[in-house]
Amino acid sequence: MKIVITGGAGFIGCNFVRKMLDTRPDSEIVVLDKLTYAGRKENLADVSDRISFIKGDICSKEDVARIGDCDLLFNFAAETHVDRSITDAGVFVRTDVIGTHTLLEHAQNHEVSRFVQVSTDEVYGSIRIGFSREGDPMSPSSPYSASKSGAEMLVQAYHTTYGLDTIITRSSNNFGPYQYPEKLIPVLILRAMQNQSLPIYGNGLNVRDWIYVMDNCDGIACAAEKGKNGGIYNIGGGNERTNLEIARTILQILGKPETLIRFVEDRPGHDLRYALDCSRMRELGWKPHYPFMDAIKQTCAWYAKNREWYSPLLAAV
Structure with a gap:
């Protein structure tokens, strides 16, 4: 199996790379990363000999074409810091929306078996009581969460219009190494x-709601393996x-x-x-362990x- 991980030199991405290497040791792991300030090759130094690395921008059709055919495509690549989105929203729209569109086009044209979009609980907006569920309307507050909401809508549109097999995960705040x-x-x-x-x-x-990064990685892997085509899954730490x-x-x-x-x-x-109802993930057999x-x-x-x-x-x- 060939697995492509965009943004694999970033925080969650590099931890997910290690997750895939541990659980799918016979798979070919390809990382596509632009190596911006938060994406660093140092994050993959200990596993560099076990992966294929492509320096490239998900907004570039030429760069994305270099990943070729694959079975699973995980999109971790994104601009993620809310403060930065407030001072420069344009770069978030470019990477998070246009970049996701470029990847979706590639996935559709190369018959990718499953496209996994890694998103955030921030698409729901603030919730004073109770818990956000996957069917709740998106109500983003920042340019960052708006760009992630736009990316999700594109993923859902490609699933509905073109029949692309997709999964969307929405995680709570991550923390951990790197x-x-x-x-x-x-x-x-x-x-x-x-x-x-x-x-x-x-x-x-x-x-x-805080979640240790490896619990989130476990959840993303679980949703990719067991999730329903077109499904959206909340992953929170409680x-x-x-x-x-x-x-x-x-x-x-x-x-x-x-x-x-x-x-x-x-x-x-x-x-x-922010607070998430993670019932769907628990139905798949996942729960946080840390x-x-x-x-x-x-x-x-x-x-x-x-x-x-x-x-x-x-x-x-």
Whole structure:
């Protein structure tokens, strides 16, 4: 089997590459990645001899053509950081929407057996009570979540119009090894390790459901293998925490004082809460395996042990 993973040098993508190498050792794994600031070949250094790597842009038909025929195509490639989407929405529309369209055209023309679009719970928008279900309307708040919603609609259209076999996964907030230090948890870990202040938006009471990246990778693999053609699947960790709770937990693990917490001006359009109903995934036999506290401790330890990996990135923190 030939498996193509776009964005495979990024955070979730590189962990998914390792998942595929472990569970499908006889498959040919091809990674297509543009190697932007968050996609780094260093993320695949330990497995580089076991994969084929193509440096390319998913928006380029010529680059995408280089992947050729394949059985499974997983699209992890995306611009993902909400803050960046607020200051430069155009690049998100280009990569997340136009790039997905380019991949869908390739999948249709090369008879790809299954196209898996990796998306986000942010397409639902903020939810004060209850849990978002796959049939709920999308209500994106940021240019980032709007671009991911647009990409999903294209995937669904190619399924309905052309009969392309598709799966969409919507995951909650990921954390774990290799996450670029612009997202909340790696920023807080690295700043705390250096005794720097921990910036928290607003009052810190915005709630996210956190999932360890390997649990998400397991869920994506499960949906790809067992999911219904055209299906959409929520993948959440069931770990609702406020941003302030996350900061306090990291400080406790690292033995740092809470006086490092600093509240800053809130982000425009900052959603209050995301939470997912994952019943469909549980019907497929999936459930998260990593307890939150164990996973966050493992993540802190990973960054502490991998200074060579994060040192060139400290300017971003």
